[in-house]
Amino acid sequence: MVQECMNPECSRAINIWSLYPNYCSQYCHLFVVKGLSIINGKEKFGTHQLVGFNWMPKIPVDCQWCGKANCTLTYSVGNKNGNSVFCDFKCRNEGWKGKNTRKHYWLLRILKELKRPVVANELARYVESQAGCIVGSARMVGSIMRAYIKRGFVTRIQGWSQNTTYEWTYEGTPAPLCKLIRQVRGTAGQKGNLSLVE
Numbered sequence: 001m002v003q004e005c006m007n008p009e010c011s012r013a014i015n016i017w018s019l020y021p022n023y024c025s026q027y028c029h030l031f032v033v034k035g036l037s038i039i040n041g042k043e044k045f046g047t048h049q050l051v052g053f054n055w056m057p058k059i060p061v062d063c064q065w066c067g068k069a070n071c072t073l074t075y076s077v078g079n080k081n082g083n084s085v086f087c088d089f090k091c092r093n094e095g096w097k098g099k100n101t102r103k104h105y106w107l108l109r110i111l112k113e114l115k116r117p118v119v120a121n122e123l124a125r126y127v128e129s130q131a132g133c134i135v136g137s138a139r140m141v142g143s144i145m146r147a148y149i150k151r152g153f154v155t156r157i158q159g160w161s162q163n164t165t166y167e168w169t170y171e172g173t174p175a176p177l178c179k180l181i182r183q184v185r186g187t188a189g190q191k192g193n194l195s196l197v198e
């Protein structure tokens with residue numbers, strides 16, 4: 001049975017790998033959490049031509065590099081895989097700089113959004129489904145997670161073989177994820193990508 005999105009204005013099916021239980025997308029999750037409603041064209045502009053023309057509002061979200069809330073999420077792109085938001089090209093370039101940054105980003109983001117312990121293999125499947133990048137093995141998840149565990153963002157619950165489980169346990173407000181990744185990795189993460197450094 002296909003579960004439908006809980007946003008009353010949406011009837012999309014929920015992908016089993018959605019990061020937002022009961023919602024098809026971050027957009028719909030925020031739409032409900034923020035108590036938003038559809039923009040009514042007639043009310044907003046008072047013109048009869050716009051009767052029946054209603055649209056989903058844009059939702060401001062923080063840039064994943066600089067943290068400024070001047071990015072917008074729209075309903076139409078809100079459930080695309082790999083959806084990530086940056087202010088502009090410059091922030092996007094900075095944000096993704098460094099080897100395997102996307103993998104780091106998605107592993108952390110998934111844990112942070114799901115707010116529950118996730119087994120390494122399941123985590124790898126999530127990354128694949130959300131971002132289309134292959135993390136491969138539980139061992140690779142482990143090696144990426146090491147630095148974040150050391151700094152207290154993630155906790156590892158050791159299981160046998162591939163059952164090692166990870167959970168986002170940091171209670172403060174972290175830097176935007178791409179910036180956090182840079183802080184944790186320093187410039188080491190930029191090896192192999194030096195051509196991008198100004």
Ligand SMILES: [Zn+2]
Nearest residue numbers: 005010024028
């Ligand atoms: Zn939805």
Ligand SMILES: [Zn+2]
Nearest residue numbers: 063066087091
């Ligand atoms: Zn930015």
